[in-house]
Amino acid sequence: MAYKKMVAATLVAISVLASACGNAGNAGNAGGSNMDAKAASANAANEGTVSSTETKEQVTLKFYSYNLAIASQIPGTEKLIKEFEEAHPNIKIDAIPIPSTDINAKVQADIVAGSAPDVAQLTFDGLDFAVNNFGAKPLEDIVPADEFQSNFEGFSPNGMKLGQLNGKTYGLPFTFSTPVLFYNAKLFEEAGLDPAAPPATWEQVKQYGLQIAEKTGQTGAHVGGATGGDWIIQALIGSNGGGVLSEDRKTIKFGEPEAIGAIEMWQDLIKSGANSKLNDGEAIEAFTQGKIGMLLFTSALQSSFLAASEAGGWELKTAKMPAFGDKPTTPVNSGSALFILTDDKAKQQAAWEFLKFSTSERGYTIITSEIGYLPLRPAIVDDPNYLKDWVEANPLVKPNLEQLESLQPWVSYPGSNWKQIETILNDSVSKAIVSDGDVASIMKDAQERAQALIQ
Template sequence: MFAAAACGSSDGDSGTENAAGALAPLDSATKVTIKFLSYNYGTPGLGGTGTQALIDAFEKAHPNITIEPQGVATKDVLTRLRTDTAAGSPPDVAQIGWSKMAEAVQALPIVPVQEIPPTAEWDEHVAGMSKSILSAVSVDNQVKAMPYTMSIPVLYYNADLFRAAGLDPAKPPTTLEEVKKAGLAIKGTGSEGVYYGVVDSAKSDFLTQSVVNGNGGSLVDANGEVTLDKPAAVGALTGIQDLVKSGAMPAVNTETALAAFTTGKLGMLVTSTAVLASAMKAADGKFELRTAGFPTFGSKPARPTYSGAGLAVLAKDDAHKRAAWEFIKFVTSDAGFEIITSKIGYLPLRESVATKLEDSAIVKLLAPSLEQLDTVAPYTAFRGTKANQAVVALQDEAVEPIVLRGADPGPTLTSVAEKIRKLSA
């Protein structure tokens, strides 16, 4: 199931030469403390404990490097980084969501991670990583931020509620229309049917992109032009709105829907694998949790994009840059991805880890996402230094009112598209 990811495009291949300033390993006697800004760190649940487990394992393997973790809300990452950078004290490593990465690379003094180690060391480290993901996150054939906590949206479903509604849990819905029918059947039993987590409190548009991509549209074209008001995008969000209008999907926020699903009151949830470990824990002994691939629009192919975050380096001096690389190299190694996958639920971006854990319950539930890695669409960003502001406008002024409040999709997307074009100018 990992084969497709391992043989993708080589646009982001490690063959790009490092800068002349590539750094040799630290002397073991050199003591360094690096600041790590993370939106997973300190959060309740398995994301927080998984991040702490990564830090503990790294410090045990590298006694000369101390990690000083700093927690921050996902939506506040860029604001915090801008403030800390202006004050002259940016973190050495920052976990930045992909919806915010384009603006971060333009607005902050990020050191491209591929430039830090010598070429041979970089090549050796990324040799076992998913080439399709490395290609998808590369800019001008260079990896500026290392893929870290990555996921593809998946359809979670409660097999017990399927049976109660007369549905076959061995045949989960594969299209939006089938999702609607199944959702209405479950709704008829007194539970809620389905929820697409496109309205995200983190202000991420990865699921919005995945839905629009699946209907043959895009938010931004290959030339960087805004296309979210084109017919395919309008039709995609109209389809999700129809779920709410039909009664198959409740008009609530993502947090409410997640709580309903984990307590066995919602039949299906389409969202990131980031909540998988928590969902497994909640379902244990209460209901049978299963997963399926990202639903399609009829016969059109699914084209989900990735969510999660990359690790960016903002360290100033050579010792901190090299220490930052050692930390990044560890957490994206086999040992790191075993923790990330088993304790949090993000994808194992190394074939060796996927193989080692293939019989584990969590990797079996990740299988649909791993199988869709061959069709993963690169995350597309709006142009300019206000790219994140544009994403927030999309989510707050278009997606939420269309999906949850019944706003007319066409005029709403036209208005927001014009606003984003001005922000991107």
């Protein structure tokens, strides 16, 4: 009896499997349309001249995006893609959501399996790897020089540098943010500080932080970014006159005095009690609850903080990243760029159209107002056709926009150990700031270990 039941169950299972596969097959038409696109592009190649504006053959671009894997950013990203497709009826975007933490692994696996995406959204710290291992194509090779020139008129010069390596442009900045100082005006007032005069230097952050802690009993400040990518660490080291990698991209520099000085400031901030001992996740939650005076973190958090402040009855304000004394601040961007990975000429042209649209006035308007990142075309901020009204309604974004003028690229480490090097820096800084250990020896040790990983 039991035996018959088992056989029956197996049969049912097999038939379910078969039908399930059939369903998935029907739903996933991507394979078929890719084939069409390949055929179309082969035709295009045969015909010879393929001008970017005259590509009328149907082309499907396989696009990996992590914004589509973040529920709150799906509508804005889909809108961007939809508007592009409407403006370019011959190009279809086959958009595939992949979380940012897994997107590199997925691209790598797909390259091995022979099904690489045509366009991928990759974080800037992987730029070197994308160029040398994923075969990202420089735009200078795809786009005629005069078109390149005219397209990037009005583009932030600092912004162009973000996706450049060895003098060529591989990635166009897509969704990225800068470190801004969020602060709680209510706690400022309670501590007897002027909410209209946020701290401009780290010295002031310490002083204000201690004052907030003393007068309100809440936490004074939190500097985020010790974990989960080294972009804020790079911004701090840069603002103290240092760097993480030499100009020739061969020598790790985060064990040098400027870097040590920056991390010592951070350690002191925590040791003095001005900075919280929370981890970043906890600090974000505590700030949301109105329990932290100042928080340096990604500007992408702004909309959720704004909602929380309105619900919690306190006022959110923002300021530029504080400076080390009178040294110039060098905010570093986080986030991602779009890379063209396809070798197919027709697809490359279609991909260029997509990159062009995404980084156009309209593209950055959607990215800024509906996905929550920043525009790299400064003029659209004052243009009523684009972002003027939005910026007026969202004045908190202003310090962030001002920072674009001094923006420095997020340096990617060379070789296939890039992520390990970044992890060494993250771990060492975390270790240095929460202990009272000797920052100099921790950072020098980190530099040595990282240097050994440079191939």
